[in-house]
Every structure is written in C-alpha cells, then in structure tokens.
Amino acid sequence: MSHDFERVSQVSSRDLGSRIAFLRLLHIDLWLFIPLVLLSMAGLVVLYSASGQSEPMMTAQIRNLFVAFAVLLTTAQLRMETLKLISPYVFALGLLLLVGVAFFGVGAKGAQRWLSLGFIRFQPSEIMKVAMPLAVAWWLSKKALPPTAKSMLVAAMMVALPSFLILRQPDLGTSLLVASSGLAVIYMAGIQWRYILSLILVALLSIWPAWVFVLKDYQKQRVLTLFNPESDRLGAGWNIIQSKTAIGSGGWEGLGWMQGSQAQLDFLPEGHTDFIIAVLAEEFGFRGVSLLFIFYAAILFRGLIICWHAQSSFARLLAGGLITTFFFGLVVNLGMVSGLLPVVGVPLPMVSYGGTAMVSMMVAFGMLMAISTEKPVTRAMR
Amino acid sequence: MARQLNQMQDWARETRLTHARIVVLAMLMLLVMVGLLYRYFYLQIIQNETFRAQSDRNRIAVRAVAPTRGVIVDREGRLLAENLPSFTLALTPERVSNLDETLAELRELLKLTEDDIALFSETRRRTRPLSPVPLKYRLSESERALLAVNKHRFEGMSILTELTRHYPEGALLGHTVGYVGRIGKDDIAAADTEQYRGITHIGKVGLEAYYETVLRGELGVSQIETNARGVDLRVVDRIEPTPGAQLRLHLDAELQRIAAEALGDMRGAVVAIDTRSGGVLAAYSNPGYDPNKFVNGISFGDYALLRDSRDAPLLNRVIQGQYPPASTVKPMLGLAGLNRGVIDAETLIADPGYYTLRGDKRRYRDWILRIRGTGHADFMNLRDSIAQSCDVYFYELANRLGIDALSESLYDFGIGSPTGIDLPSEKRGILPSAEWKRETIGSSWYGGETLIVGIGQGYMLATPLQLAVATSALAMRGTAYKPHLVASIAGEAVIPEPLLSISAPTEYWDEVFAGMVDTVFAPRGTAAGMRRGLEYTVAGKTGTAQVVGIAQDATYDEESLSEYQRNHGWFIAFAPVESPQIAIAVLTENGGGGSTAYPVARSMLDYWMTHHES
Numbered sequence: 001m002s003h004d005f006e007r008v009s010q011v012s013s014r015d016l017g018s019r020i021a022f023l024r025l026l027h028i029d030l031w032l033f034i035p036l037v038l039l040s041m042a043g044l045v046v047l048y049s050a051s052g053q054s055e056p057m058m059t060a061q062i063r064n065l066f067v068a069f070a071v072l073l074t075t076a077q078l079r080m081e082t083l084k085l086i087s088p089y090v091f092a093l094g095l096l097l098l099v100g101v102a103f104f105g106v107g108a109k110g111a112q113r114w115l116s117l118g119f120i121r122f123q124p125s126e127i128m129k130v131a132m133p134l135a136v137a138w139w140l141s142k143k144a145l146p147p148t149a150k151s152m153l154v155a156a157m158m159v160a161l162p163s164f165l166i167l168r169q170p171d172l173g174t175s176l177l178v179a180s181s182g183l184a185v186i187y188m189a190g191i192q193w194r195y196i197l198s199l200i201l202v203a204l205l206s207i208w209p210a211w212v213f214v215l216k217d218y219q220k221q222r223v224l225t226l227f228n229p230e231s232d233r234l235g236a237g238w239n240i241i242q243s244k245t246a247i248g249s250g251g252w253e254g255l256g257w258m259q260g261s262q263a264q265l266d267f268l269p270e271g272h273t274d275f276i277i278a279v280l281a282e283e284f285g286f287r288g289v290s291l292l293f294i295f296y297a298a299i300l301f302r303g304l305i306i307c308w309h310a311q312s313s314f315a316r317l318l319a320g321g322l323i324t325t326f327f328f329g330l331v332v333n334l335g336m337v338s339g340l341l342p343v344v345g346v347p348l349p350m351v352s353y354g355g356t357a358m359v360s361m362m363v364a365f366g367m368l369m370a371i372s373t374e375k376p377v378t379r380a381m382r
Numbered sequence: 383m384a385r386q387l388n389q390m391q392d393w394a395r396e397t398r399l400t401h402a403r404i405v406v407l408a409m410l411m412l413l414v415m416v417g418l419l420y421r422y423f424y425l426q427i428i429q430n431e432t433f434r435a436q437s438d439r440n441r442i443a444v445r446a447v448a449p450t451r452g453v454i455v456d457r458e459g460r461l462l463a464e465n466l467p468s469f470t471l472a473l474t475p476e477r478v479s480n481l482d483e484t485l486a487e488l489r490e491l492l493k494l495t496e497d498d499i500a501l502f503s504e505t506r507r508r509t510r511p512l513s514p515v516p517l518k519y520r521l522s523e524s525e526r527a528l529l530a531v532n533k534h535r536f537e538g539m540s541i542l543t544e545l546t547r548h549y550p551e552g553a554l555l556g557h558t559v560g561y562v563g564r565i566g567k568d569d570i571a572a573a574d575t576e577q578y579r580g581i582t583h584i585g586k587v588g589l590e591a592y593y594e595t596v597l598r599g600e601l602g603v604s605q606i607e608t609n610a611r612g613v614d615l616r617v618v619d620r621i622e623p624t625p626g627a628q629l630r631l632h633l634d635a636e637l638q639r640i641a642a643e644a645l646g647d648m649r650g651a652v653v654a655i656d657t658r659s660g661g662v663l664a665a666y667s668n669p670g671y672d673p674n675k676f677v678n679g680i681s682f683g684d685y686a687l688l689r690d691s692r693d694a695p696l697l698n699r700v701i702q703g704q705y706p707p708a709s710t711v712k713p714m715l716g717l718a719g720l721n722r723g724v725i726d727a728e729t730l731i732a733d734p735g736y737y738t739l740r741g742d743k744r745r746y747r748d749w750i751l752r753i754r755g756t757g758h759a760d761f762m763n764l765r766d767s768i769a770q771s772c773d774v775y776f777y778e779l780a781n782r783l784g785i786d787a788l789s790e791s792l793y794d795f796g797i798g799s800p801t802g803i804d805l806p807s808e809k810r811g812i813l814p815s816a817e818w819k820r821e822t823i824g825s826s827w828y829g830g831e832t833l834i835v836g837i838g839q840g841y842m843l844a845t846p847l848q849l850a851v852a853t854s855a856l857a858m859r860g861t862a863y864k865p866h867l868v869a870s871i872a873g874e875a876v877i878p879e880p881l882l883s884i885s886a887p888t889e890y891w892d893e894v895f896a897g898m899v900d901t902v903f904a905p906r907g908t909a910a911g912m913r914r915g916l917e918y919t920v921a922g923k924t925g926t927a928q929v930v931g932i933a934q935d936a937t938y939d940e941e942s943l944s945e946y947q948r949n950h951g952w953f954i955a956f957a958p959v960e961s962p963q964i965a966i967a968v969l970t971e972n973g974g975g976g977s978t979a980y981p982v983a984r985s986m987l988d989y990w991m992t993h994h995e996s
Contacts, residue, residue, distance in 0.1 A: 145396045187407075190399040245440065248425040248433025261441040265609035286426040293419050300415070304408050308401060313393075316400045320407065327411055334418045338425060 027076040027373040029306065032365060035298040036072075036350065040065050042292065043276075043351035049258040050272040050279040050353075057272065057353060064355035068362040075366020080374055083367065084138055084314055090127070091135030091158070097124030098165040105169070113169045125166045125174045126360040130367070132162060132178050133321030136185040141314035146190030155186050172219055173344035177329050184324030188307075188317045222342040229339070239275070242268050244339045247281040247289075254285030272353045274345060277337050292351075300327055306372040315371045322364040442618060443608045446580030449599030450545060452626030454559055454589060456635040457663075457869065461550055462559050463590065468546035469521040471529065472514035475506060477538030484536055485517075491532060492518060492525055514540050519678045547583060547590075547677050551635060553670040554642055557698035558633070558805070558867065560588015561673035577601060586676065588698075589629065589867060591806050596871055599626035627872035632661025640989050641666045644982040649971035650951075651699035653850040653865075654986060657962045659878045660854070660863025662803070664986065665847075667699040692946070701801075701808040704843040705969060708925035709771045709908075709976075710954045711792060711838040713856055713894045715779060716764050718791030720890040724782040727764055727893045733757035737777035739829055746833050748773040749926065768897025769907045771924060773837050780836025785827055788835055789815035794884050795852040796862070797844050801881065803865045811848055814841035839928060850967035851881065853954040856898075857921070857962035859891045860884035895921050899959055908976060909953065912984045918991045919959040922983065924976025925952030948972040953979035957987050964990050 023030055044061065051057040101115050101124055113123050136155050140147050147155065159182030166175040187196065211220065229237035229244075246262035249255070260282035262268045271279050281289050303323030310316040326349060333348045335341035347357050425433065454463035471492070478484050485499060498518060506515045521529070521541070529541065547562045549555065562583040569584050570577075578584070580601060585591040602623030607615045641652040641664050654663040671688055680688075688695050697703060719725040735757035736745040749771070750758050758772045767775035780788055793799070798813025812818075814835060816827035834840035844852075847865060855862035862882040869876060898921035901907040908924040927950040951973035956965040966986060968979040 144392050145399055188400055188403050190396075190403065242440075244425060245433050245436045247422060248429050249437040250426050251430045251434070252427065261607075262437055265441055265607070265615070267437075267440050267610045281422060281426060286423060289422045289426065290419070293415065297415060300411055301408075304404055304411075308404050313396045313400070316397075320400070320404065324407065327414075331414055331418065335421075338418070338421045340418075340421055 024373060026073065027369055028073070029076075029302070029369045029372040031302045032299065032306070032369060032372065035295045035302070036365060039292075039295045039299070039350040040069075042280075042295070045257070046276055046280045046283075046351060047272055047353055049260070049283060050263055050276050052264070053258070060355075061353055064358055067355065068358045071359050072362040072366045072369070075363050076369035076373065078367070078370050080312060080315055080370070083134065083318070083370070084141075087131075087134040087138035091131045094124060094127040094131040095162055095165075097127065098162055100124070101169065102165060113171055113174075123174075123356055125162075125169070125171060125178065126356050128162045128166065128178045129174070129181060129325060129360045130322075130363045132159065133181045133185050133318055133325065133364075134367075136182045137314050137317035137321060140185065140189040141312070141317055145313060146192065147186075152186065152191060152195070155182070155189075159183060159186070167214070170216055170219070171345070172215075173332065173346040176332065176344065177325060177346065180328040181321050181325035184328075185317045185321035187324075188320035219342075219344075222344070226339065226342045239269050239343055240339050243275050243278040243337050246275075246278040247338060250282045250285040250288075252285050252287060254281070254283045254288055257283050259283060274333065274343075274347055274352060275337050276352050277334060277348050280351075296330055296349075303368060306368050310371050311374055315374065319368055319371050322368055326361065326364065440610075441607055443606050443614075445604045445606055447602035447604050447620070447623045448580040448582070449601060449623035450625040451547065451562070451583075451599065452593075452597040452628045452872070454597075454629045454631065456631050456633050456638075458634065458636075459630070460635045462555055462631070462633075462635065464548050464550065465545040466548040467543050468519065469526055470516050470542040470544060471518040471521055471525075472516045472540050472542050473502075473536075474514045474538040474540065479537065484538075488517065488536065488539075491528060494518060514542060516542070520546065549673045551638075552672045552674060554635070554638055554666070555633075556588075556670040556673045557667045557700065558588055558638075558665045559673065560590040560592075561586060561676040562590050563676050564679055583677070587673075588805060589631075592804050593629055593868065593871075597626040597629065600624035629868050630870045630873075631867050632656060632659070632663055632869045633665065633867060634663050634990075634994075636993075637664045637986055637989055638666055640985050641982060642668065644985040645968075645970070648973055648978065649693055649699075650973065650979075650982075651703055651846040651969045651971075652966070652982060652986070653700050653846050654964055654966045654990070655850045655854045655865055657854045657857045657862075657956060657965045660851075660865050660881065661869055661878075662865050662867045663964060663990070665700045665867070667697070667703070669693050669695040671695050698805070698807075699846060699969065699971070701803060701805055701845055701847050703969065703971070704809050704811050704845055705950050705952075705971075706839050706842055706927040707797065707844040707849055708838040708927040708950075708952055709773075710849055710852075710923050710925040710952045710967075711795075711797070711842075712768055712771065712776055713898055713923050714792060714795045714852060715776060715783070715788065715836060716768055716897065717856075717884075717886055717890055717894050718787065718794075719764070719779045719783060720893065721886045722783065722787055722791075725764060725779060727889075730761035730763055731767075731775045731778045733759060733762050733772055733774040735774070737774045737833065739781070739833070742830065744830060746773070746777050746830070764893060765897040765900060766906075768894065768923065769900030769904050771901075771908045776836045777833040780832050781829070783832075783836075785814075785816050785832045785835065788832065789813060789818075792842075794882065795855055796848055796882050797842070797852065799848075801847055801851050801865050802879075803847060804867050808847070809845055811845055812841055812843040838925060846967045846969045849952070849954050849969075850965055853956055853967055854965035855882045855884060856891075856894070857956035857965050859888070860886060895959060898923055898955075902955075909955075909980045911977060912980045916984075918957055918987070920955050920957045920987060921959045922953060922955035922980065924980060925954070926950070926975040927952060929972065945972055948974050951975045951977065951979040953983050955980070955983045955987065957991060963994070 047061055048058055097115055105113065105115055113125065115122060115124055136158055139155055139158065140151065143151060159179055163175050163179035166178055225237045225240060229240040242262060246260060246268050249262065258264065260279060262282050263271050263279040268275055268278055280292060300323065307316055307319035307323060310319050329346050330349055332341060332344060332346045336343050347354055349361055451465060453461060455461055475481055488494060489499065502515060502517050509515045549559060563586045564582060565578060565584045585594040585597060600623060602621050604620045605618040607618050609615060637654060645652060645668050648668065650668055652664060652666045656663055675684060733748065735751035736747045738745055748757055757774060758770050762772045762775045792813055798811050800808050800810045819825065819827050831840055835842055851862050851865055860883060861880065863878040864881040866876060899919065902909045902913050902920045902922045904910065909922050929949060930947045951970040953968045953976050956962045966983045968982045970978040973979060
C-alpha cells in the first residue's frame with residue numbers, strides 16, 4: 001500500500017508549482033494564480049469601458065482587487081487542520097448572522113440583505129458561500145464515505161437552513177449558490193445516484209408549489225420574461241433584449257473597445273456589474289468571449305486537478321464544493337445574460353464590479369491553494 | 383498496524399470514490415461550458431445580422447428635417463407670404479424640479495390661460511423624454527424681455543426659434559393667398575403622412591392650399607445617434623431638405639389695395655384680369671379676415687365670430703359668391719343676336735317702358751319706367767340699348783333668340799362653368815336652359831322666363847370671376863385665357879391656357895364695343911358718372927341685380943328694404959379699348975346698383991393705366 005503513497009508524493013513533487021521554492025513557501029498555486037490574474041486584468045479593461053471611463057469606479061475596483069488578492073494569499077496559508085477545526089464555528093457564526101439579518105438587517109429595493117455594524121456593512125450570505133462547503137465537508141468527512149443516510153440527512157439540514165434564510169431576504173441568486181455549494185459537497189461525498197435522481201425528481205415536483213408559495217412576484221416575472229422577453233419590452237424584458245442585442249451585435253471581432261453602442265449609449269442596464277459579459281461580447285466579439293471562456297476553463301480544470309490530488313477526504317470534499325460553487329455562479333451568470341436562464345443577481349466572477357463577492361470568492365480560491373500546496377501526506381505519515 | 387492498514391484501505395476507497403465523482407463532474411462542466419460557448423457563438427455569429435440591425439434601430443433615430451416653405455410674392459416681388467422666425471417658450475419637464483409650481487409662476491407672469499396649460503400637458507405626452515415641450519407660441523417682444531429678466535427663476539426653460547408663416551398684407555389677401563394651419567387629423571391622406579413627418583403646418587385655404595405640394599418642398603432626413611434616454615448625441619447622416627418653390631403671382635398688391643380702399647366698407651368682390659394672359663391682377667373679397675390668426679390656431683371665440691357673421695367674411699366672393707349677372711350679360715347677348723342674325727346694328731325696337739308677350743297680359747317692365755315713368759326712347763338700336771341698358775330691347779332680343787340659343791351664347795362666354803382658376807372651392811354659378819329646368823326643378827320652360835334671362839336675372843347666377851373672364855373674352859374679341867394667379871413657379875413661367883373662343887365678324891364686336899364705350903362716355907350712358915377726367919378709353923357695362931322679386935305692380939323702394947335685400951351693383955369694364963390689357967368685374971353686394979360699382983373700377987383703371995401702360 002505504501003506504493004500508493006509513493007505515487008502520490010511523486011505526482012505532487014512533479015508539480016511545477018511545488019518545484020519553485022518560494023511559491024511553495026507562499027502556498028501559491030501558479031496554475032490557479034495565473035488565470036485569476038489574467039482574468040482580473042481583462043476584467044479591468046472591460047470595466048473601464050463598461051463604467052463609461054469612470055475613474056472612481058476603476059480606483060475602487062483596483063482597490064477591491066488588491067484586497068481580494070491579499071485575502072487569497074492569506075487564506076492560502078491556512079492549514080487543513082486549522083480549516084477543519086474552525087469549520088463548524090464559521091458555519092455557526094454565519095448562521096447566527098443570517099438570523100440577525102432576518103431581524104436587524106438593513107437593505108434596499110425591498111430586500112433585506114445587509115448587516116450593519118456601524119462602521120461596516122456586509123452581507124452574511126457571502127460568508128455562507130464559504131462556510132457552507134467547509135461545514136458540510138467537515139461533517140461528512142468525520143465518518144467513512146459514502147455517508148450514511150443519517151449523516152446525509154444532517155448534511156441536508158445544514159444546506160437547507162441557511163439557503164432558506166437567504167431566500168427569505170430575498171436573494172434567490174445567492175441562495176442558489178449557497179445551496180449548490182453544500183449539495184456539491186454531498187455529491188462529492190459519494191451520495192448514491194438513486195438519491196440524486198430522487199432529489200432531481202423532488203425538485204421537479206416542487207416547481208409548482210415553489211411557484212405558488214415561495215417565489216415573489218418579481219422573481220416570477222423574471223422567469224416569465226425569460227420565455228418571452230418581447231411580452232414586456234420596456235419592463236422586465238428590457239434587460240434580456242438589450243443584453244442579447246449587445247452580445248449578438250458583437251460578431252467575430254466586436255465593435256472595438258469603448259465602441260459598443262449598446263454599452264456606451266446606456267441601452268444595456270447593469271453593464272458594469274451583472275451584465276458585464278455583454279459589454280465584452282459587444283466590444284471584443286466572439287474572440288473575446290472565447291478567450292474569457294479559456295480563462296474560466298483553465299480555472300475550473302485546475303480546480304478539479306487540485307481536488308483530484310487533494311490528500312484527505314475533507315480536502316477533496318471541500319475542493320469539490322468550492323470549485324462547483326464557482327462553476328455554478330459562472331453558469332448562472334453566463335446563462336442569464338445570454339437569455340438562457342432567468343435574471344437573478346449573480347455577478348460574473350472576477351470581472352463584474354464589486355468587492356464583496358470578489359473577496360468571498362478569493363477566500364474560496366485561497367482554500368483551494370491551501371489544499372493544493374499542502375505538504376504531501378507521505379511525509380507526515382512517515 | 384491493523385488500524386493503520388484499515389485507515390489506508392478507507393483512504394484508498396474514498397479516493398477512488400471521489401475520483402469517480404470528479405470525472406463525472408468534469409464531464410458535466412465540459413458539457414455545460416461547451417453548451418454556453420455555443421450559445422454565445424449562436425448569438426454572435428449565426429444571429430449577428432439580426433442583432434446588428436436591432437442595435438442600429440436602438441441607436442439611430444431617423445428624423446425628418448422639415449423643408450422651408452416657398453414664399454409667395456406679387457408681380458413686383460412684394461412678399462405676400464413669408465417665413466418669419468417666431469419664438470416659442472418651452473419647458474423640459476425632466477429638468478424642472480417642481481413642474482406644477484413653475485407652471486403656476488409662468489402662468490402668472492405671462493397671463494397664460496387654462497387652455498395653454500392643458501395644451502402643454504397634451505403636447506407633453508406626445509413628446510420624447512428630455513425634449514422641450516412648447517408652452518406658449520409666438521412670444522411678443524415684451525414677453526421675451528420679461529422671460530429674459532426672470533430666466534434664473536425657471537430651470538429647464540428654453541426659448542425655441544422656429545420659422546412661422548406670416549402674411550404681411552393681412553386681410554388684404556386673406557382670401558386669395560389663404561393661410562396655413564397646424565396639421566389636423568383630416569388634413570392629410572394616410573398615403574401622404576410620410577411626406578409630412580416633421581412638418582407642422584399645411585395649406586388650408588387659397589393659394590396655400592392649392593399649391594400645397596409645390597410650396598411644401600421635400601423632406602430631408604437626418605439620422606441621429608441617441609442614447610437609451612432618447613437624448614441626441616450626434617448626427618450620423620443628413621440629407622438636406624429641398625425648400626418649397628417660390629410662387630410669383632400676376633397679382634399686383636398695390637392694385638389690390640386700391641380695390642380694397644375703393645370698396646371701403648361695402649361688401650363685395652373685385653377681380654381684375656390681364657386680358658392677354660388670363661393673369662389675375664387683383665382678386666379681393668370684402669369683408670375678409672386676417673390669415674395670420676389661423677397660422678398657429680385661431681381661438682374658438684375669434685373663429686365663431688367669423689363663422690357666424692352675417693357678412694360672411696370667410697366666403698371668398700370672387701369665386702364663391704354667386705349673383706344674378708343682371709345687365710352685364712347685355713353686351714354678350716347683343717353679340718349673340720348679331721352673330722345669329724336675329725338683329726343687326728340698325729334694328730330698332732319700340733320701348734314704351736315695358737314689354738309684353740303675345741297672348742300674355744303680364745307687363746315686363748324696363749327699369750327706366752320707375753325712374754322716368756316712360757321708356758328710354760320710342761325706338762332703340764343695339765348700341766344705345768347697351769349704353770343705356772335698355773331692358774325692353776333685350777326682352778325682344780331674348781324672345782327672338784329663344785332660350786336654347788340664349789343659353790348657348792352665354793355658355794360660350796363661360797357663364798355656368800368653373801373657370802379653372804388656381805384656387806380651391808370655386809363655384810360654377812347657374813346657366814339656366816330648358817333642359818336645366820327640367821332636370822333640376824322638374825317643370826317645363828315657359829317664354830316669360832326667357833325674357834328674364836335676357837336681362838341676366840331669374841335663375842341665372844354667376845361669380846364675379848366668371849364675369850371678369852367673360853369681359854376679358856369681350857375685350858379680346860372672343861379669346862380668353864384660363865384665369866391664373868400664379869405667373870411663375872420657382873422662376874418657371876406658367877403658360878397661359880386658352881379657355882374661351884368665340885368667333886364673330888369684327889363689325890359685330892365693334893358695334894358691341896361702341897355700346898360699351900357709350901356706357902361710359904355718352905351723356906346717357908349708365909356709367910357716365912365715371913368719365914370725368916378719363917385719359918384713356920374704357921368700355922364698360924353696369925348691372926343691377928335684384929335680390930328680392932318685386933310684384934307686378936309694386937315698386938322698388940330702396941328705403942323700405944332692409945340692407946340685405948337691396949340690389950347688388952355690378953360693373954364690368956376693359957381698357958384701353960384699342961388694345962385691351964385689363965378686364966375688371968366689380969360687385970357691390972346690396973350696393974343698390976351699378977353706380978356703386980364703377981367708381982371702384984375707375985380707381986383701379988387709373989392706377990393700372992398710369993403704372994402699367996406698355
């Protein structure tokens with residue numbers, strides 16, 4: 001059996017990242033780091049155009065990026081044991097804050113998402129994006145995999161409670177992301193396919209009651225306009241029509257940086273935040289979109305590789321949960337902007353303007369780097 | 383060791399399990415990413431043209447650029463219809479913080495009415511966002527000064543400058559030049575709406591209506607890039623509009639003014655025609671109206687006043703007033719008598735002051751009977767009968783001609799037919815005949831009616847313009863052109879079109895002319911009152927048209943009749959007789975008789991003969 005350990009350590013030591021001493025010392029995974037940097041650079045270029053050459057916005061975003069990369073590097077230093085240790089507490093804190101939001105939260109536009117501590121306002125739901133996969137991975141890796149029905153039930157409760165609280169704020173987008181991060185961990189833990197299939201069945205069956213009892217009117221409207229944007233040209237359909245127009249008019253080469261009429265003449269709403277890919281698509285064309293897809297594919301691929309080589313079950317479950325959450329957010333954004341999915345407020349990772357989502361995402365990537373640069377088990381075992 | 387081995391076995395099993403999950407996850411990710419990438423490929427490459435077009439529709443607003451309307455000038459180049467800058471007060475509602483308050487203050491300042499405010503709200507609904515909405519048109523000098531001083535008080539206020547139609551001569555040419563007004567729902571046919579995008583006014587009356595397509599010009603197109611809020615950013619492309627053509631009239635505004643002044647307060651109509659071309663030198667109908675009032679919407683009160691007035695100021699009497707031509711037809715009938723051989727120059731007819739038909743006890747009276755108690759003379763020839771307007775002579779002539787020949791002869795002079803002048807809504811008058819009576823009244827013609835037609839009364843009606851054209855035909859010995867106001871369109875001359883053609887031997891025309899010259903120059907001529915100081919030759923004919931029928935034995939007593947029942951006065955004339963240039967018809971509505979009409983013609987002829995003799 002030691003042969004297995006041998007192989008793992010060999011693969012690990014062949015890794016380019018681990019060969020460069022100082023990178024390893026800093027716990028930097030180069031194959032994850034490079035696409036993240038490129039993506040942020042590309043994001044800044046697009047944002048400059050999408051924000052209408054707004055200097056304050058550029059300054060703020062560059063500041064956000066510095067903070068986010070600082071957070072990334074900091075998180076990467078954490079050891080697996082530490083992560084495992086703090087998981088339940090982070091989750092409990094996140095849950096507590098979510099309950100706090102429900103009672104003392106502040107908000108805007110009819111949604112109560114923020115918690116104000118006087119000097120700082122933040123969204124506890126963002127903490128949950130990280131706390132959820134941590135806690136579920138911690139819980140399921142305590143026992144042998146695949147988990148028993150009982151421990152899966154507990155895991156399901158851990159997923160359901162925060163998701164429900166976030167849904168109530170209401171914030172459908174984040175709720176879906178948080179739920180998916182927990183479910184992804186359960187999937188990685190080896191939940192039987194029959195459970196997965198029956199879960200899908202239950203989801204399909206609950207569409208109707210969810211439509212009637214859970215979804216708010218504006219959320220229903222978004223779903224309806226997805227199928228027929230023209231029914232409400234100037235209302236809810238406007239975003240979809242304008243973003244599809246922006247994307248579609250880009251062609252191969254795009255209209256040129258800062259030349260997109262949809263983006264520059266304000267036809268495209270939320271061009272600097274959730275709909276920023278439409279600006280990129282209009283101004284840089286399908287070539288630009290393809291390049292962006294390559295960056296994202298590289299990150300996803302590297303994430304899966306890290307997950308594959310992770311040295312403990314906890315690390316694997318966590319890595320799988322984190323990369324799936326990233327993937328899910330990406331798909332929802334790319335899908336809604338191109339008119340495939342209903343419009344829910346999910347930003348384009350690393351590109352959309354805004355700091356909070358970027359920081360929580362960098363915490364996730366930091367943990368992935370921590371997993372990737374963990375000292376090979378062999379040495380510890382020896 | 384066993385525990386460690388067990389742990390290692392667990393670890394390996396779990397690794398295999400999660401690796402299997404990763405493989406499935408990786409495949410799912412690949413599938414979804416490829417699917418999403420295809421979605422972008424589909425939108426950007428396959429649907430590219432559709433969305434490019436959609437994007438252009440978003441971005442580019444196509445605006446019509448209104449052409450400048452052609453001006454109208456008289457024969458001397460005097461402006462009759464021009465485009466003047468006019469100042470409009472407008473508010474951009476989005477830039478006003480408190481619209482109600484601002485409106486209230488402006489209302490106070492400019493004495494705006496409830497209607498103005500209501501119209502503003504109405505216009506606002508039809509205006510694109512962030513565009514100025516007109517609040518008050520045609521600001522006066524003092525209003526503009528007032529606004530300039532108070533400008534700081536009103537944010538979002540702007541003064542727009544646009545070209546507005548203006549008629550410097552006002553009421554003098556109201557009927558003839560007409561006016562433009564704001565385009566209403568019924569003004570343009572659906573097919574034409576394209577032509578009127580961006581144009582606010584359309585010709586409604588007179589030349590403005592008749593030459594609408596010529597005056598209007600052709601629209602230009604401006605492609606403007608706008609942003610999502612509809613704010614104009616830059617002009618992408620622009621095709622300049624083609625301005626409307628200038629109309630130069632035959633009309634002489636000075637002659638028109640003289641006609642108007644000579645007519646004074648009298649209701650009536652005056653037409654002067656250049657006999658050599660059919661060009662209309664003057665066309666005046668009194669009372670008139672100021673066309674400027676209509677341009678940006680006449681108030682309801684002002685319009686009601688015009689519409690309901692008994693003096694019918696909206697009626698253009700020149701082409702729409704229909705009156706019995708009375709004795710003015712006598713020269714025409716005299717010519718017809720000669721031409722058809724029922725009389726000659728020497729034919730003498732006894733005039734006892736009345737005329738009777740064989741087997742009819744009714745006496746057809748001569749107008750002179752009431753004045754002198756006797757006829758004009760024992761025997762009358764054609765020349766004297768024209769000059770003295772002897773009714774009995776023409777009763778006999780009419781009787782000899784019979785209704786058919788009589789009707790045909792007057793038809794040749796254009797009575798009862800539209801002249802085809804370049805004005806809308808011309809009336810045709812009535813030329814009675816036996817056939818006409820059968821068709822419209824449904825009874826047969828009887829002989830006495832022929833006599834009445836012989837002195838231009840009865841069923842017969844003619845417009846002043848028709849009589850001017852007939853006079854022109856007399857002057858030119860049988861040839862008359864279609865009356866035309868416009869001499870040239872954008873510098874291109876309008877070619878005269880022949881309208882009437884009557885052939886008769888020269889001596890017949892001479893005989894009729896002699897009678898018409900005597901009308902003015904012979905002591906007993908009915909227009910002898912105008913001959914003093916005449917320095918040129920004039921041929922004329924008076925007419926007195928009865929408005930109410932006078933019973934067999936009753937007498938016409940002007941004093942006892944209300945103003946509107948008095949006789950109409952006519953005078954037709956041409957000059958100079960040797961080589962005629964100008965033919966005039968004057969009608970004085972309820973003026974009493976021809977003596978109220980010929981002074982008008984004299985003033986006009988004096989002006990014409992001193993200014994235009996060529």
